Amino acid sequence: MEERDDAPEAEGVDASGRVSDAGAETVEALRAQVAQYKEEAERNWQQFLHAAADLENYKKQAARQREDAVNRIRASLLTVVLAVVDNLERALEHADKNEGAEAILEGIRMTHRQVTDLLQNMGVRFMETAVGKPFDPRFHEAIDIAGSQEYGVTPNTIVEEIQRGYLLNGEVLRPARVRVAK
Numbered sequence: 001m002e003e004r005d006d007a008p009e010a011e012g013v014d015a016s017g018r019v020s021d022a023g024a025e026t027v028e029a030l031r032a033q034v035a036q037y038k039e040e041a042e043r044n045w046q047q048f049l050h051a052a053a054d055l056e057n058y059k060k061q062a063a064r065q066r067e068d069a070v071n072r073i074r075a076s077l078l079t080v081v082l083a084v085v086d087n088l089e090r091a092l093e094h095a096d097k098n099e100g101a102e103a104i105l106e107g108i109r110m111t112h113r114q115v116t117d118l119l120q121n122m123g124v125r126f127m128e129t130a131v132g133k134p135f136d137p138r139f140h141e142a143i144d145i146a147g148s149q150e151y152g153v154t155p156n157t158i159v160e161e162i163q164r165g166y167l168l169n170g171e172v173l174r175p176a177r178v179r180v181a182k
Contacts, residue, residue, distance in 0.1 A: 075173060078124055081115065082166060082174060088112040089164075119166075127165035127176050130158045135180045139165060139172060144179040157181045 088108055095105040130140060135156045146159050153159060158178045165176030 078173060085115055123169045125167045129161050130176055130178060131161055133158055139175055140178045141175040142180045143177045145182045146179050147182060153181045155181055
């Protein structure tokens with residue numbers, strides 16, 4: 001008895017399993033198509049990697065811009081608060097000269113402590129008194145000039161601090177306003 005294979009023949013393959021010329025052309029066309037799809041997949045993968053890198057760079061830039069905006073707003077707010085501190089210091093100075101206003105003076109002192117504690121919690125530090133030290137334009141603003149003989153100091157020496165300077169996280173928030181010997 002003869003064994004018979006009822007399976008249909010594959011296109012381009014004869015009954016003996018050999019590839020015909022038409023089948024070879026089909027295989028080559030399929031290989032070319034596979035190569036084309038591989039190139040397209042690689043191109044898409046590279047585009048994906050570039051897009052992912054661009055997104056990561058954008059996130060970092062947005063975070064930096066957000067941090068810069070917060071720091072600018074914080075500096076603006078703190079400058080306003082410093083004006084309040086200056087007025088409280090003037091009131092304390094005036095109250096020290098006038099006796100009998102002890103309750104008012106204590107209230108002002110308490111308010112002053114609260115505000116300075118708040119500023120310290122926000123990273124604000126006051127600059128050490130600069131009297132007797134050389135003038136440094138990075139930290140001081142000269143608003144008056146005095147004779148060096150009058151104070152017995154060398155020129156460009158600070159003879160009086162008129163308004164305290166402040167640092168925010170190590171950077172000058174407001175320079176100290178000083179009187180400098182000429």
